[in-house]
Amino acid sequence: MAELKENTARFIEVTAKDLPLHCPTPEMLKWNSHPRVFLPIVKNGGEALCPYCGTHYKLTGPVSGHH
Incomplete structure (x- = not known):
């Protein structure tokens, strides 16, 4: 099981495996x-x-294969 992260980060890098992207993510402690x-x-x-917490995500x- 992955370690849960506090969702206090304001910048998070994501990859194609995180798509479709939603916030908060399942890995966040306060999901x-x-x-x-x-x-x-x-x-x-x-x-x-x-739009809720202001976290900035960068891919x-x-x-490939996503609409």
Whole structure:
């Protein structure tokens, strides 16, 4: 089991395996700190901002097979 992380980070790098991306992520310790919101990171050019907590996500690496 992966170690849970506090969702106090304001910048998180994600990869294709994290898609579809939503915040908070299951790895976050306080996964229920706000309603789950799906973030269109691929459509937004590889970056997304959570409207609830302000966490900035950046997509790293190649993405294939995702709409």
